[in-house]
Amino acid sequence: xxxxxxxxxxxxxxxxxxxxxxxxxxxxxxxxxxxxxxxxxxxxxxxxxxxxxxxxxxxxxxxxxxxxxxxxxxxxxxxxxxxxxxxxxxxxxxxxxxxxxxxxxxxxxxx
Amino acid sequence: xxxxxxxxxxxxxxxxxxxxxxxxxxxxxxxxxxxxxxxxxxxxxxxxxxxxxxxxxxxxxxxxxxxxxxxxxxxxxxxxxxxxxxxxxxxxxxxxxxxxxxxxxxxxxxxxxx
Numbered sequence: 134x135x136x137x138x139x140x141x142x143x144x145x146x147x148x149x150x151x152x153x154x155x156x157x158x159x160x161x162x163x164x165x166x167x168x169x170x171x172x173x174x175x176x177x178x179x180x181x182x183x184x185x186x187x188x189x190x191x192x193x194x195x196x197x198x199x200x201x202x203x204x205x206x207x208x209x210x211x212x213x214x215x216x217x218x219x220x221x222x223x224x225x226x227x228x229x230x231x232x233x234x235x236x237x238x239x240x241x242x243x244x
Numbered sequence: 245x246x247x248x249x250x251x252x253x254x255x256x257x258x259x260x261x262x263x264x265x266x267x268x269x270x271x272x273x274x275x276x277x278x279x280x281x282x283x284x285x286x287x288x289x290x291x292x293x294x295x296x297x298x299x300x301x302x303x304x305x306x307x308x309x310x311x312x313x314x315x316x317x318x319x320x321x322x323x324x325x326x327x328x329x330x331x332x333x334x335x336x337x338x339x340x341x342x343x344x345x346x347x348x349x350x351x352x353x354x355x356x357x358x
Contacts, residue, residue: 166346175334175349229294230275230338232347236286
């Protein structure tokens with residue numbers, strides 16, 4: 134079976150750092166994506182990891198450990214606009230673009 | 245910029261009606277996808293297509309069908325809508341399989357079946 138786990142909700146304070154974890158158990162692995170989704174809007178792409186290690190992109194970083202089936206999204210210098218759901222998704226097969234999504238983590242940033 | 249559009253943002257239908265949800269992308273993408281999104285269940289893949297006239301079942305295809313007659317357009321059909329199909333429906337597209345290419349999502353259609 135395919136299973137992707139994320140915390141349901143997290144809260145943090147403006148200016149702080151927050152880490153959102155994602156663990157996966159899938160039949161195959163060919164990359165992990167993080168998306169951001171504001172309430173009532175479409176998911177938008179944040180990051181992609183296929184090799185172990187950290188990918189940094191401005192205030193956002195994403196880490197992958199394939200041997201542990203684990204990823205995290207790190208958000209620094211939190212802003213109110215970062216309040217959103219964060220979706221972890223795994224591409225299982227190389228030759229299709231089919232993604233398996235976690236249920237998402239709803240992050241609330243307070244002033 | 246990639247643009248994925250969906251025919252309606254909100255739709256209300258009655259049980260038993262046939263429902264068409266349309267999705268159009270303007271970036272010549274090969275792959276197109278239909279998902280539904282429900283609280284606590286996340287995004288679940290209904291159907292996807294990797295070429296014109298080609299379709300593959302996703303994880304929850306029951307009660308749905310799809311059509312892809314043109315590369316830019318992917319339609320989701322509910323043959324006989326039921327109340328358990330009340331959901332947010334999201335369409336997505338991507339260029340090629342593999343690599344860092346991501347899926348681009350449309351704004352979603354919130355369907356209510358009464």
